[in-house]
Every structure is written in structure tokens, then in C-alpha cells.
Amino acid sequence: MTVTAPAGFEAAGVVAGLKSTGKPDVAVVVNRGPLKVGAAVFTSNRAQANPIIWSRQAIADGVVEAIVLNSGGANCFTGPFGFQTAHQTAEKAAELLGVSAGDVLVCSTGLIGTGDEVFRAKVLDGTMRGVAQLSTDGGESAAQAIMTTDTIAKTAVRQGDGWTIGAMAKGAGMLAPGLATMLVVITTDAVLDAPQADAHLRAATRTTFDRLDSDGCMSTNDQVSLLVSGASGVTPDEAEFGAALADLCRELAVKLQRDAEGASHDITIRVEHAASESDAVEVGRSVARNNLFKAAIFGNDPNWGRVLAAIGTTTAHFDPYDVDVWMNGVRVCTAGGPDRPREEVDLTPRATDLLIDLKTGDAAATVLTNDLTHDYVHENSAYAS
Amino acid sequence: MTVTAPAGFEAAGVVAGLKSTGKPDVAVVVNRGPLKVGAAVFTSNRAQANPIIWSRQAIADGVVEAIVLNSGGANCFTGPFGFQTAHQTAEKAAELLGVSAGDVLVCSTGLIGTGDEVFRAKVLDGTMRGVAQLSTDGGESAAQAIMTTDTIAKTAVRQGDGWTIGAMAKGAGMLAPGLATMLVVITTDAVLDAPQADAHLRAATRTTFDRLDSDGCMSTNDQVSLLVSGASGVTPDEAEFGAALADLCRELAVKLQRDAEGASHDITIRVEHAASESDAVEVGRSVARNNLFKAAIFGNDPNWGRVLAAIGTTTAHFDPYDVDVWMNGVRVCTAGGPDRPREEVDLTPRATDLLIDLKTGDAAATVLTNDLTHDYVHENSAYAS
Structure with missing residues (x-):
């Protein structure tokens, strides 16, 4: 069920040809509301990929309509052209969804330095087809589309008193503080405002994803996002929600650890x-x-x-x-x-x-x-x- | 020629049974003077082996008569018994040489936690036989006795205007800042006082051994010592001596790098x-x-x-x-x-x-x-x- 477990979310994973294996490589997650609250934390590496630079701006107002994620290329150290690619990706999704591009987050993962014309064309095409295939069952395919060297898709769900949290994660190497090479999307239908979402996300990641240090190498592309639809209509008990979110993050952090590249312990x-x-x-x-x-x-x-x-x-x-x-x-x-x-x-x-x-x-x-x-x-x- | 290249030094390397291979494992280097000047730099790891704790005290007055070094056991995290072993080693050498134990440095290398009664007995026995076998040709055997996983003995010599610097080094893994897992003994027959020796040693190691970072792991036992006999009677040009010492340290650092465990580049x-x-x-x-x-x-x-x-x-x-x-x-x-x-x-x-x-x-x-x-x-x- 993953990111589509909570009410108010649709997702899709599609094959855009970014991965040489022909497996799904572009994911779209959309928040249908009624709330469009978002929060995100990013890698603390000063070398930041273009999607990170874009998403930092987009999250500033605490409003997120959708996230587009791709594997098969990090779009990092790809210059102004790469930034335009991230920007165009958000614009493409926004245009199709009838929302503002400034409310669309973008995430990429893969080889640093990958982000040329071919990459851009494939990401934009994938975004288009991803939006077209959005569904309330799309969580699993989205989780598969963000995999890189991961051997299994990583998802988690928590149920509260009338509300649900769902999530997908990818990451198998370059796991280090200030976030591992991880992309994580968490969704919830609980009712939270932007400051609450931000505070809960920071509290939960601080003792979970931030303490996963597989190989000491900090990534340029890490992003963990929380999207809040409020579709349950239920305002959660703050402590209960915080505990459930931290528990979900811990489960995903352990799944990332267990799938770390080449590890035997x-x-x-x-x-x-x-x-x-x-x-x-x-x-x-x-x-x-x-x-x-x-x-x-x-x-x-x-x-x-x-x-x-x-x-x-x-x-x-x-x-x-x-x-x-x-x-x-x-x-x-x-x-x-x-x-x-x-x-x-x-x-x-x-x-x-x-x-x-x-x-x-x-x-x-x-x-x-x-x-x-x-x-x-x-x-x-x-x-x- | 190594540490016995400069006039005024004798050395020996002997088999004390610390290495299971039966190879030489205790080295003794003695300064016959006329000067008995010494300087040393130590690992910056807060976890320090007993020989480091001992040698830090012994070097404080800038006087060094001799150094005893062993491979086959680090005598680190071996408690008060281990400290007594380092102390007794210095006393044994001092007694045989007719000098003060406070002017004898001790160095150990090998597995952390090794330093029991058997270890002590072998080190003391090796010290005794090392002193007995001291000679002006002993530099090569001393260099071999400090080897651990090193595949070659590492030595270097520099000639100045009437003076000589000689050195031996060991180290092949745990090479990191604040010194690698290295033991280095440098000798010279140039005329220097203790502050000069200390300043030259610190300047030379700062840009050489301190910038060798093979695997990021800082050792508990690193020690680089400079012994000054003054036997040449020549007071060197300060700049010339400093440059020669740095150049010698650089040669040894590169030798340590080239012999790093398992490296292919x-x-x-x-x-x-x-x-x-x-x-x-x-x-x-x-x-x-x-x-x-x-x-x-x-x-x-x-x-x-x-x-x-x-x-x-x-x-x-x-x-x-x-x-x-x-x-x-x-x-x-x-x-x-x-x-x-x-x-x-x-x-x-x-x-x-x-x-x-x-x-x-x-x-x-x-x-x-x-x-x-x-x-x-x-x-x-x-x-x-």
C-alpha cells in the first residue's frame, strides 16, 4: 500500500528508459488534499544535486501538491542545464495537474554527472506518463521506480486512531549522516499544519535516518518528504502521531541498513x-x-x-x-x-x-x-x- | 645503514619470540653521544598505548639515551600491568646501559590488548639480548625487528655538509592523521639542542607523516622520535637541516603508503x-x-x-x-x-x-x-x- 495507503494520495511508477535494465524509473506521487501541506529535510552535503536546490525553494512555503522522483541519474553537477531540467520537470507535472510548479518537489538518484538532453527528455516523458497513470493503487509501482541498487522495494505503513501514515524509501549505498543516499516519501491523511508537519518530520528523522551510517559517505541527493492530505479529517494526538512517524522511519532505516550494498552484518x-x-x-x-x-x-x-x-x-x-x-x-x-x-x-x-x-x-x-x-x-x- | 648511518649510534634487532613467525621482534637503538638530545611526536588518539604514556613522560626533558621497540604486541589497553611492563623495559635497558630509565623511550606495535606476563618476559629478554648485540652495523636488523605486516623494511638516509640523518620506519595499515600506525626512529650526528630538535621534528612531520591517511584509522601506538648525538661536531645550517629532514620524512611516508595493506593504487x-x-x-x-x-x-x-x-x-x-x-x-x-x-x-x-x-x-x-x-x-x- 505504501504512499497510497493514506486517503488523498495517488501514485504511479513508469518505465522512462533511464535504467538500462528497462525497469520502472520515474515515480509520481500526488496529494489530492484537501490539505496540501508538505515538509522536507535534505542532505547536509554542501554539494547538492539540482533537484535538491529546486526542492529547497519549493518547500519554503510548506505547500506541496506532488513529487516527481527518478532513478537512473542524479542530475548532480550538471550545471544550469541540470537545474533547468529539475525546473522543467516540476513545470511539466504542474501543467498536467493544474497546480503551481512551485508546489512540486523533484528528487533524483543515480550517477553524479548524469543529466544531459537525453536524460531530460526521458524524465519529462516519464513525468507525463506517470501523471497519466496515477492511481490510488500506484504506491507499489512508485516504490519500485525509485530503486537503484536496492534488492527490494522498501515500504512501511502505520495506522493511528482514524489516520494512516504510508511511506516508500530507496537507498542501498552511500548511507551516511545528514541522511544516507536515500529518497523517502511519507504520506499521511492526518490533519496537520505546515509547522506541525515540519516539526514531526525533523524529530523523527533526527534519531532514525540521521543515525544510519553505512559507509560514512554523504550523498548529494538525499531528501525525505512528508505530504499531508488531511483526508481522514482526524487531528491526531501529537505525541501519538510523532511516535508512529518515528517508528515508521526506524523501520525504513533498518530496511535500508539490511539492504546496504554488499554488507554481511x-x-x-x-x-x-x-x-x-x-x-x-x-x-x-x-x-x-x-x-x-x-x-x-x-x-x-x-x-x-x-x-x-x-x-x-x-x-x-x-x-x-x-x-x-x-x-x-x-x-x-x-x-x-x-x-x-x-x-x-x-x-x-x-x-x-x-x-x-x-x-x-x-x-x-x-x-x-x-x-x-x-x-x-x-x-x-x-x-x- | 639506517639509524646507524650517523656517527654516535648503535642498534640491534633480535628474536624475542613475540612474533609467531620467529622473525626479529625487538629492536634497541642507543645514542652514544656526546649529545643525548631527543624529541618525539605521538599519536593524537586519546586512547594511547602504555609505551606512549611512558615515552611522553620520558621525552619531557629533551634527553634520550636509548629507545626499545617491539613488534608482536601493542601493550595498549593492558592496564597498570602494561604500564609497568613499559616502565620495566626502560629500566632494564637503563640498567644495562648505565643510564637513567627516564631517558629511555619505549615503542610497541601489534594487536591491541596484548601485554600479559608472557609478553613482558619476552620483551625484557629481548631488551637484554638487544643491548648485548648493539653495534654500529645494527641498523638493518633493527629495521627488520619493527616490521609487522610490512613487506619490506623501510629506511632512509640523508647527507648534509658534514652531518648525516638516518631513519627506520614501520607501518602498513591503520595509517591515518595525527600519525599512522607507524613507529619511526630518526637519528642524526648533527649538533642540535633539544628545542631545535623538537622544532625540526614537528615541522617535518606536519607535512609528511601527518598527511599520510591510508585508511582513516588513527592508531594508539604511533611515535616518531629524533635522536641527536652531535658526534659529527658540525652545527648544521638550520634551513638545510630542516629541508633534509622533511625530505627524509617524505621518502619514508611514501614508502609507508606504497606498502599499505592490500592497496593497489x-x-x-x-x-x-x-x-x-x-x-x-x-x-x-x-x-x-x-x-x-x-x-x-x-x-x-x-x-x-x-x-x-x-x-x-x-x-x-x-x-x-x-x-x-x-x-x-x-x-x-x-x-x-x-x-x-x-x-x-x-x-x-x-x-x-x-x-x-x-x-x-x-x-x-x-x-x-x-x-x-x-x-x-x-x-x-x-x-x-
């Missing part, structure tokens, strides 16, 4: 007793980005020394000689020294739990990452992406 | 027209640590989009849409857009040149790194180190 790094949440996140990210630790996990090696070496590079408050480390429930390091024998740690399961106790304060955070594998190197060296 | 990242040297270094490091870029180079893929995406994550001053990128002499990106076709770039040679023109100011810097390969993943996953 999904590593949950939990940092506890930090002096602050930002300290906990800094420590978690530092470990998540340590290639030696990530390669050790691939080799089923509970190498806690590499964990401590990674923690030592941070500015977080803690005593490097008073840190405990657990791997899959076994305390391998106590107070910065060896504890249980490494043989007791079973790292053969894909799900890997790393717990770091900083023994400093009361804050905690969880960062999700993956191991560094032969397949990661293969996928990212053998194919331009 | 040695990548020289030159950042030009930056607003400041620190901006240039930040940009170079960001690219050097980007796994997607590194994997692309392994695959001989001139993926300049990944370079720009990495640059975009920095705080350096520049316009992301006005950056030029050259790979092996071919300008693949002009003003943040595609330039020459990727087919023109030949990435088959091991030596890879990446040039980034930020078009902002007059500063520049060079960062050395390697590609991300199957062999890197294999070496760092299959063996605990």
Missing part, C-alpha cells in the same frame, strides 16, 4: 552513559566509520581494540581507560582492558550488537551501520554509480 | 588554490577517507562525482559549483560539471594523481592515501591485528 552500535546525546552520537559514528573495525566484523573477529581506538579519536567526554565494550552480549572489555575471551563471542549472525558504556553520564544513542566486505568493494568498484 | 591528492592550508588539508583528507572514491579508484573508475560529494562534506571555503578536478592529468570536471570523457583517464598505473582546484585562494596541500581493495578487506578481516 547489520551492526547496531549502542552508546550508553554518555555525558550528552551528541557525545553518544559522535562515539557511535566514529566506530561506524572505522574501516578496521568494520573489516574485523566481516571476519567475525570481536576486535574490541579497534573499537577503543576509534572512540579515542572523538572529542566526547569519557576516560579511555574506563570504558566497557560488549559484543553480542559478551563483555569483551572492562575498564579499557580485556575481559571475556574472544572465543565466547559468536559473530556469525548477521545481526550484530555492539554496546559501549562510557560510564560518564546518562545520555545514550544508537547508530546503525554495516561491515566492510569484499562485496562492498566489488559493488562500488566494478560499477560506476 | 598509491593516490596523491593535491589540493590547490585553497583559502588556507588547513582548508586544503581538510579537503584532501575528506577525499582520502571516502570509501566510495577509494573503491572507484580500485576499479580504475575516474568517478569525479564521488570526489565532489566528499569535498561537499567539508567546512572549507569554496564554491561547490566552481571546482575543477583532474585525474592523472585529465581534467574530468570543470566548474562542478563534466569535462573530458572518462575514457581518457588511464587509472591502470599504481601511481594515481588527483588534483583538486578550489579556485578560492593561494594555499595548497598534498595528502597521500590508498585505494580500498579486496585485499585490504581480506587482510583486516582474516587476521586479528
Whole structure:
């Protein structure tokens, strides 16, 4: 059901010829209202793709009528021509839908530098056919159209007291803070105004998508959007809606982690007793980005020394000689020294739990990452992406 | 000739049984004077091995009589027992040499967490036999004794006007800023006082070892020491000595880069027209640590989009849409857009040149790194180190 699960939304996924595989590659999601509220968060990379530059302007007024998304080309570092392509895409959709181009968001994903005349023609053609094929059953085909190296379409739904949230996501590599290489569209028929939508989206992404750091590489194209139709007529309990939205984002973040390119372990790094949440996140990210630790996990090696070496590079408050480390429930390091024998740690399961106790304060955070594998190197060296 | 090339130094490398291969694993370098000047720089990781904690204290007065180095165990995160081991090692050498233990530096390299009773006994035994075998020809055997996954012993010599500088280095993985996993001992018979030695060493390492960033992982054990015997009786021209020392450090840094674990490309990242040297270094490091870029180079893929995406994550001053990128002499990106076709770039040679023109100011810097390969993943996953 995905983005068309809530009332008030239509979607479509079509084949525009951007992907050499001939699979769907352009998706359109339209909000039929009555509300046309939108919110979005974007990559924090200063190198931003043209669709990001366009969508940042379009979202400013908190009104979104539709989103056009394409895979098969990032339209990033493609110059003024590429920006015009994003602009024309919004105009094409707006013209067909009878709305303002300034209320149409655009998202692209694929190879940076791709965005020539052929690309433009295909995206515009796909937009046209996507709008023509819009339906309240179109969520699944839209979810498929945004896939790149994803092996499965990622969708999620949450039901509240009279309202629904639906979502689709794509992303399999270049997963890093300030958003992974992800495009996410979330829809809801709950009644929210623009400031509420913005606040809920930022709160939910801050502890979910923003803490997925598969390979430390920040994308140029990330965008997570929330569209609000209000079609249920129900004004949700704020806390209840916020919790449901965060839970949905967490489900999608875990799905992105589990489908990360070439990974053989999904590593949950939990940092506890930090002096602050930002300290906990800094420590978690530092470990998540340590290639030696990530390669050790691939080799089923509970190498806690590499964990401590990674923690030592941070500015977080803690005593490097008073840190405990657990791997899959076994305390391998106590107070910065060896504890249980490494043989007791079973790292053969894909799900890997790393717990770091900083023994400093009361804050905690969880960062999700993956191991560094032969397949990661293969996928990212053998194919331009 | 290595560390025994300058007059006034003796060295030895012996088999202490720390390495399972039975190869030499303890080295001793002694300064016979007349000067006993020393300087050292250490890893900036807050997680510091016991030999680092010991040596930081020992170097404070600028006097160094000897250095004891071992491979086969890092003596890091081994608690008070490990610190006592470092202390006892210095005392053992001092007792045999008739000097103060506070003037003996200690260096260790190997697996973090290794430093038990057996380790201590072997290191002390190795120290004893190393001192007994000291000779003015011992430089080569000392250089071999500090090797870990290094495939070749790394040494360098520079001759000045009546003075000589000699050096040995080890390091093949965990090469990162604030020093790589490197142990380096540099000796000279030039006449320098302690402040001069310290200033020269810091100036030379800042633009050489500190800019070698093979895999972004900062070690707990790095130490680069300079011992000054003054045995030549020659006070060198300051500029000449500084240039020779920097040149020697650069040669060793390149040797470390070329021997990095599993690498198939040695990548020289030159950042030009930056607003400041620190901006240039930040940009170079960001690219050097980007796994997607590194994997692309392994695959001989001139993926300049990944370079720009990495640059975009920095705080350096520049316009992301006005950056030029050259790979092996071919300008693949002009003003943040595609330039020459990727087919023109030949990435088959091991030596890879990446040039980034930020078009902002007059500063520049060079960062050395390697590609991300199957062999890197294999070496760092299959063996605990």
C-alpha cells in the first residue's frame, strides 16, 4: 500500500528508459488534499544535486501538491542545464495537474554527472506518463521506480486512531549522516499544519535516518518528504502521531541498513552513559566509520581494540581507560582492558550488537551501520554509480 | 645503514619470540653521544598505548639515551600491568646501559590488548639480548625487528655538509592523521639542542607523516622520535637541516603508503588554490577517507562525482559549483560539471594523481592515501591485528 495507503494520495511508477535494465524509473506521487501541506529535510552535503536546490525553494512555503522522483541519474553537477531540467520537470507535472510548479518537489538518484538532453527528455516523458497513470493503487509501482541498487522495494505503513501514515524509501549505498543516499516519501491523511508537519518530520528523522551510517559517505541527493492530505479529517494526538512517524522511519532505516550494498552484518552500535546525546552520537559514528573495525566484523573477529581506538579519536567526554565494550552480549572489555575471551563471542549472525558504556553520564544513542566486505568493494568498484 | 648511518649510534634487532613467525621482534637503538638530545611526536588518539604514556613522560626533558621497540604486541589497553611492563623495559635497558630509565623511550606495535606476563618476559629478554648485540652495523636488523605486516623494511638516509640523518620506519595499515600506525626512529650526528630538535621534528612531520591517511584509522601506538648525538661536531645550517629532514620524512611516508595493506593504487591528492592550508588539508583528507572514491579508484573508475560529494562534506571555503578536478592529468570536471570523457583517464598505473582546484585562494596541500581493495578487506578481516 505504501504512499497510497493514506486517503488523498495517488501514485504511479513508469518505465522512462533511464535504467538500462528497462525497469520502472520515474515515480509520481500526488496529494489530492484537501490539505496540501508538505515538509522536507535534505542532505547536509554542501554539494547538492539540482533537484535538491529546486526542492529547497519549493518547500519554503510548506505547500506541496506532488513529487516527481527518478532513478537512473542524479542530475548532480550538471550545471544550469541540470537545474533547468529539475525546473522543467516540476513545470511539466504542474501543467498536467493544474497546480503551481512551485508546489512540486523533484528528487533524483543515480550517477553524479548524469543529466544531459537525453536524460531530460526521458524524465519529462516519464513525468507525463506517470501523471497519466496515477492511481490510488500506484504506491507499489512508485516504490519500485525509485530503486537503484536496492534488492527490494522498501515500504512501511502505520495506522493511528482514524489516520494512516504510508511511506516508500530507496537507498542501498552511500548511507551516511545528514541522511544516507536515500529518497523517502511519507504520506499521511492526518490533519496537520505546515509547522506541525515540519516539526514531526525533523524529530523523527533526527534519531532514525540521521543515525544510519553505512559507509560514512554523504550523498548529494538525499531528501525525505512528508505530504499531508488531511483526508481522514482526524487531528491526531501529537505525541501519538510523532511516535508512529518515528517508528515508521526506524523501520525504513533498518530496511535500508539490511539492504546496504554488499554488507554481511547489520551492526547496531549502542552508546550508553554518555555525558550528552551528541557525545553518544559522535562515539557511535566514529566506530561506524572505522574501516578496521568494520573489516574485523566481516571476519567475525570481536576486535574490541579497534573499537577503543576509534572512540579515542572523538572529542566526547569519557576516560579511555574506563570504558566497557560488549559484543553480542559478551563483555569483551572492562575498564579499557580485556575481559571475556574472544572465543565466547559468536559473530556469525548477521545481526550484530555492539554496546559501549562510557560510564560518564546518562545520555545514550544508537547508530546503525554495516561491515566492510569484499562485496562492498566489488559493488562500488566494478560499477560506476 | 639506517639509524646507524650517523656517527654516535648503535642498534640491534633480535628474536624475542613475540612474533609467531620467529622473525626479529625487538629492536634497541642507543645514542652514544656526546649529545643525548631527543624529541618525539605521538599519536593524537586519546586512547594511547602504555609505551606512549611512558615515552611522553620520558621525552619531557629533551634527553634520550636509548629507545626499545617491539613488534608482536601493542601493550595498549593492558592496564597498570602494561604500564609497568613499559616502565620495566626502560629500566632494564637503563640498567644495562648505565643510564637513567627516564631517558629511555619505549615503542610497541601489534594487536591491541596484548601485554600479559608472557609478553613482558619476552620483551625484557629481548631488551637484554638487544643491548648485548648493539653495534654500529645494527641498523638493518633493527629495521627488520619493527616490521609487522610490512613487506619490506623501510629506511632512509640523508647527507648534509658534514652531518648525516638516518631513519627506520614501520607501518602498513591503520595509517591515518595525527600519525599512522607507524613507529619511526630518526637519528642524526648533527649538533642540535633539544628545542631545535623538537622544532625540526614537528615541522617535518606536519607535512609528511601527518598527511599520510591510508585508511582513516588513527592508531594508539604511533611515535616518531629524533635522536641527536652531535658526534659529527658540525652545527648544521638550520634551513638545510630542516629541508633534509622533511625530505627524509617524505621518502619514508611514501614508502609507508606504497606498502599499505592490500592497496593497489598509491593516490596523491593535491589540493590547490585553497583559502588556507588547513582548508586544503581538510579537503584532501575528506577525499582520502571516502570509501566510495577509494573503491572507484580500485576499479580504475575516474568517478569525479564521488570526489565532489566528499569535498561537499567539508567546512572549507569554496564554491561547490566552481571546482575543477583532474585525474592523472585529465581534467574530468570543470566548474562542478563534466569535462573530458572518462575514457581518457588511464587509472591502470599504481601511481594515481588527483588534483583538486578550489579556485578560492593561494594555499595548497598534498595528502597521500590508498585505494580500498579486496585485499585490504581480506587482510583486516582474516587476521586479528
